[in-house]
Amino acid sequence: MKVGIIADTHDNLLAISKAVDIFNDESIELLIHAGDFVAPFTSQPFKELKAPLVGVFGNNDGDKLLLKALYKENGVGELYEDPYEFEFATKKFVVTHKPLIVKPLAASGMYNVVVYGHTHKAVIERYSNRNDGGAGSEKTVVINPGECCGYITGRKTVAILDLEKAEAKLVEL
Numbered sequence: 001m002k003v004g005i006i007a008d009t010h011d012n013l014l015a016i017s018k019a020v021d022i023f024n025d026e027s028i029e030l031l032i033h034a035g036d037f038v039a040p041f042t043s044q045p046f047k048e049l050k051a052p053l054v055g056v057f058g059n060n061d062g063d064k065l066l067l068k069a070l071y072k073e074n075g076v077g078e079l080y081e082d083p084y085e086f087e088f089a090t091k092k093f094v095v096t097h098k099p100l101i102v103k104p105l106a107a108s109g110m111y112n113v114v115v116y117g118h119t120h121k122a123v124i125e126r127y128s129n130r131n132d133g134g135a136g137s138e139k140t141v142v143i144n145p146g147e148c149c150g151y152i153t154g155r156k157t158v159a160i161l162d163l164e165k166a167e168a169k170l171v172e173l
Contacts, residue, residue, distance in 0.1 A: 001162070002163070005034070007036065016148065033055030034056060035061065037079075052078075055077065094111045099118050106125075107127060112140060121144060
């Protein structure tokens with residue numbers, strides 16, 4: 001079971017379309033957007049996605065009411081205030097656009113997966129949920145897919161999380 005992860009799309013419709021093609025080719029079952037859609041018209045390329053989308057608003061998302069309405073009305077997905085926690089495939093997720101809360105969320109041991117955006121820097125890390133590292137200890141996967149738009153780093157990236165293998169990979173558009 002695969003989950004797609006995207007952030008910081010910043011109105012780049014061509015990059016969004018390419019990311020959607022990758023997610024469809026990978027047969028993801030859910031797409032998580034960690035904020036900064038920016039304009040409501042970004043819902044258009046996401047209409048081609050063959051999986052549901054959940055996302056949080058970022059600091060550059062202007063008209064949140066219209067963004068939320070268009071994503072829902074166009075059958076694209078649901079957008080939430082930041083942070084947003086949910087369960088999917090027996091795993092607990094939290095998604096945020098705020099990098100300052102990522103380490104405390106990961107260290108809390110409450111989540112299997114922490115997804116964030118904002119920094120435009122791709123990150124895949126694991127945090128131990130128990131100090132003793134003994135039997136039954138698990139690790140929280142922390143993922144920032146980088147920027148889909150490619151405006152700051154020059155790299156357009158997204159991430160794919162394989163829940164069965166508990167492995168994530170970055171994919172360059």
